[in-house]
Amino acid sequence: MACSSCSTKDGQPKGCKNNGTCGTDSCNKLSVFDWLSNMSMPNGVEPFNYVEVRFKNGRKHFFKNTENLSLSMGDVVAVEASPGHDVGMVSLTGELVRVQMKKKKVKPDSEEVLKIYRKATQKDIDVWEEVRGREEAIKKRAREIAIRLNLSMKISDIEFQGDASKATFYYTADDRVDFRQLIKEFAREFNTRIEMRQIGLRQEAARLGGIGSCGRELCCSTWLTDFRSVSTSAARYQQLSLNPQKLAGQCGKLKCCLNYELDSYLEALKTFPRTDTKLFTKKGTAVCQKIDIFQGVLWYAYEGEWMNWHKLTAEQANKIIASNRKKEDVGSLEEFEVQLQIEEKPDFNNVVGQDSLTRFDKPKGQQKKNKSKKRRKRKGKPSKNA
DSSP, X not given: OOOGGGOEETTXXXXXXXXXXXXXXXXXXXXXXXXXXXXXXXXXXXXXXXXXXXXXXXOEEEEEOTTOOOOOTTOEEEEEOSSSXXXXXXXXXXXXXXXXXXXXXXOTTSTTOEEEEEEOOHHHHHHHHHHHHHHHHHHHHHHHHHHHTTOOOEEEEEEEOTTSSEEEEEEEOSSOOOOHHHHHHHHHHHOSEEEEEEOOHHHHHHHHOOBOTTSSBOHHHHTOOSOOOOOHHHHHHTXXXXXXXXXBOTTSSXXXXXXXXXXXXXXHGGGSOOTTOOEEOXXXXXXXXXXXXXXXXXXXXXXXXXXXXXXXXXXXHHHHHHHHHTTOOOOOHHHHHHHHHHHOOOOGGGSTTOOOTTTTSOOXXXXXXXXXXXXXXXXXXXXXXX
């Protein structure tokens, strides 16, 4: 849910103008619902003294609250950095931070966990907002310098440290890049400490964002935090055509959503026979041509009669394979296909657009009442001959 300050007016966003990182921290792409916030700690148990702080583009780190500051989600804090200090926003507090640190295998006493200095002052926030406003112009100028030096790299994003003492340039490249001259040019042009950090194509797509082929925002830029390897076998198991243009996302790699339903397909395929297993019958040898995982059926064709397909269920195919292993005679696939047609009964109620043939008929009780009324009227009327 978004806060009231993020509402729109005349199609333009009004309020914080911070692309979702508002003061209430309720509409950021990586916001976490703290379901333990309304629960009190048992007597004698001290609260967990670590917090999770979010920086630009969803970069999160854990920090130790050594000063025992009263922090809540959405607070802007100044944290330890190398060198100087950085400014971020508290994204999670309390016992849920302990769960997240355990999940990400971060030890509380390790040297990687830095500390929080203080809540950000107005001066810290002014410097932070100023350098954030300069990032787009600097990114454009940095790309021009990289093109002038003929470097085969793409600068995708820039992130300034909160005290404006360092700028991190995120770039993508296919091969190794010698950017020693580039760093000198950047330091002379922007008058700050420069750090170059290479990222992958998926990380670049997550930072830039966009709309996927499904019509929704990219998963990597909204809720997906870890990138798992995706192989073409995931598409084969789901009976998808191996078309690179359809299977690739905006990053140029295979879509992450190919893994979402893969476990369900693998579970369903356990009941199916192998597609390379042939069925031996008296009529001939049948080869699998196609399978339908949702309906649980397979289509087989005899060798030499490739145009005539015979529909069998997975259970029937397994039964024939078991008979072949026992060297028992199997008549033909037509026998099993006829048995399947007898067992299948058409369900007219579930057909889209099917109209009931009896929907204009009156109920039987109403028909009986109408007949009895007509009989009474006839008895009461005098005959025509009278």
